[in-house]
Amino acid sequence: xxxxxxxxxxxxxxxxxxxxxxxxxxxxxxxxxxxxxxxxxxxxxxxxxxxxxxxxxxxxxxxxxxxxxxxxxxxxxxxxxxxxxxxxxxxxxxxxxxxxxxxx
Numbered sequence: 001x002x003x004x005x006x007x008x009x010x011x012x013x014x015x016x017x018x019x020x021x022x023x024x025x026x027x028x029x030x031x032x033x034x035x036x037x038x039x040x041x042x043x044x045x046x047x048x049x050x051x052x053x054x055x056x057x058x059x060x061x062x063x064x065x066x067x068x069x070x071x072x073x074x075x076x077x078x079x080x081x082x083x084x085x086x087x088x089x090x091x092x093x094x095x096x097x098x099x100x101x102x103x104x
Contacts, residue, residue, distance in 0.1 A: 007078060011078055015085050018082055018086055018089065019088045019092070020089065021089065022085075022086050022088075022089030023089045023092050023093055026090050027097070029093075030042060030093035030094045030097055031097055033045065034094060034101065039094075039098050039101055042094035042097075043094060045091075046091040046092075046094040046095055047091070049090050049091035050087070050088070052087050053085075053087035053088045054084075056080050056081075056084040056087070057080075057084050061077060
């Protein structure tokens with residue numbers, strides 16, 4: 001990533017950390033959604049968030065504003081990747097909390 005985009009190692013390390021931090025912050029709310037609205041609603045919400053996360057990753061670089069060769073703070077691509085990881089962290093708790101409530 002550093003050779004391809006010129007991003008510092010700290011930014012590359014923060015991308016997966018972002019998803020983990022958001023996962024911890026959203027877990028209680030996800031449990032509440034499962035209890036109040038049910039597993040189906042929580043799973044559909046998680047699927048929509050995962051789709052939005054993947055759609056953000058699929059945006060072509062040519063469509064993004066800003067320079068691609070300047071400092072990473074002036075580029076739109078790293079911020080879109082961080083937003084994608086936030087959505088990714090938000091979609092994970094309902095999927096992680098669902099197995100104990102599913103009945104065989």
